[in-house]
Amino acid sequence: MKMLSTECIGWEIVKIPRVLFFQEGPGVRKWQFTNSGIKLLNGGNINDNQVDLSTTDKYISEEEAYGKYAHFLADAGDLVIACSGIVVEKFSKKIAFLGPEHIPICMNTSTMRFRPKKEGKITLEYFKYFLQTRLFTNQLQKLITGSAQLNFGPSHIKKIQLPLPPLPVQRRIAAALDLADRQRQLLRAEIAAYGELGESLFLEMFGDELRGGSDNWKVYSMKAVATSRLGKMLDKRRQHGNRQRMYLRNANVQWFKFDLDSIYTMDIEEDEEEKYGLQRGDILVCEGGEIGRAAIWKGEIENCYYQKALHRLRVNNMLVNSEYLVNWFYYQSKNNGFGDYSSSVTIAHLTGAKLKTMKVKVPPLHLQSKFAKLLSQKEILKDKAETALAEADDLFQALLQRAFRGELFGAEVPSVEV
Template sequence: MSAWQTKQLDDVASIDRSALQPDRIKADMTYIGLEHIDSRGNFVDPMPVGDTVLASSKFKFTDRHLLYGKLRPYLAKIACPEFSGICSTDILPILPGLKLERRFLYHYLRQQTVVDYANSRAVGANLPRLSPSVLGTFEIPLPPLPEQRRIAEILDKAEELRIKRRAALDLLDQLNQALFVEMFGDPLKNPRKWPIKKLGTVGKLDRGVSKHRPRNAPELLDGPYPLVQTGEVANCDGYIRAYKYTYSELGLRQSKIWSAGTLCITIAANIAKTGILTFDACFPDSVVGFLSDDAATIEYTRSWLSFLQKMLEDSAPESAQKNINLAILRDLDVPLPPLELQRVFARRVAAVEKLKAAHRASLAKLDALFASLQHRAFRGEL
């Protein structure tokens, strides 16, 4: 363990809440809200204010600041802008002092242990916020500046490797859609005039079952039967390989088990997100299961639906949350190429999935390496 001194954040940086009133905001200023920062520290489509009406004051920041999202700190919305602008007051601009390197602070605050600590200090049940005064008390290790820069550079290079691996996975995702269009044409236009059938006529389409209320009653859980939730479908990358919860025998009796190979389709909150089960599982009534007959393969159906997802989401009625129903899904027009051509597509998708599995394994190793580097870096062991 290093003999570095530690300082409170307030002693080595300032939480800079220089506010700009709405009448001083100019159209060419870049505005950053929480929605413009993702949990990996990237900016997502930052745009000039333009004609947007910003009715409340905003904080000013420059390319010397670090931006720290104080709302729901577990989301780790922490980023280093390379531009000046204004931001939501749920984002705290932090200006490092002369003894603190910005990228060193960035990596320190993004450690999972620090993110967890920040979340534990946040106040508010539904909208937890970390107050600036509490953030200012966080203990920051303070090696000499050259050492801070060396550590930041090592972690930046390790993060760059992870970014490249994720980019490769994204390209492979795009490859599947490109293969679909090459083989079958745009499914929204059906330029090759494939025969059309309603989705409800080419397979079994039914909602998952979760009769008991509350759904998370302890006696329903912790048994041998996998329970797949909506979020696990929405975030599964095409194939559902993992689950967090299980049903007991009692849980299974009030639900239904679906076989591996079932296409899961979300119909509430996350609309028309899809994933193919790789194991037998139950799921709630916010998910629909589809088992195809001899007219369509599951891989073809999943890829076809991916082209419709945005349209279905945008057209979904919204009350407390967006949702669609079985009737909407059953009435969708499915172009049906010859089954053998669909099977060729499925084999090509399987080859792409094999490549993706190799990239995911590599990314997992890089993630573990990065976590190890972080741990060692801030203990002075690099």
């Protein structure tokens, strides 16, 4: 990999170790974990550019933290990143600052921290955005060839070349990108609020009756309100490749939506198309993992099918609509409503037989229709916010790449040759 040109007036090209101290966490072993003491920072704690220590429960003893691992104790203000098993497109969200509320904390393997050296030639705010550029990821991928994910350490970081404008320019770049990023954060918060609004509407309209209330609403078995069928079992021995069709698996079904970034295919024979095909309005319910997790299929993919790890429900429109029933599943999940219906040897799962016997308290159809209408209005607003977020993301990315080419403030920086 060739060095970046240094012909840019006012912009140095340096390697990261010249201006930044950086350190990867140690490989703390499982037998060293404790139930209390000093929290360990793991890659899973860094998401959406925030550090959330509630997502893990790994500690080491204070004796080890302040003894053997004292030099791995991080400080407030350190910039931390996840550096193992990360999809390139998601790396930009695995970067965050530690705050006073996170201290004391000890680094662990798969994480790295950065802080400026005493000379003070770089700001961490500027460096945070450099890590999100193609200039950084292109260099890194060249150094770790053969991997579809980012798995890197100090030996890779020390080879990365960094465009280094004067400090005032660094601050102007960071301020401009902060402003653009702030717009994205506001839109994400708006979208999250719309998601919470659906739950609030459901509880307001149906919560009292579901928690006990009166006996005005009838109770039906699941087999009365919807027909159910488990998906096709994937048998690799019978896969011939002549009738490959896209199908959904457990990982694709999230609450109220589908993650379609990774879709697999399998052979679906002609006589299986109707049996395992999806129609608009079908509800897909997870049989294992987070049992009961469900979403309404809206025809996102034409001619799509589903695997055995999922139940497909088709509602009896004379009794319920899909919007009510999928939110009913969410309510049950949050209130331990599947405890009596899940079977477990080592992993809990919701069998087809158990699903059919579940008892569903059904409100009048006119209330369900009102709920569905309110949800539809909410989804229209949410869709507008998501469109605005996509535009804000595009603007941010354009500004980000231009900033590190010197097109916003200062002379142009040549791109790295990879």
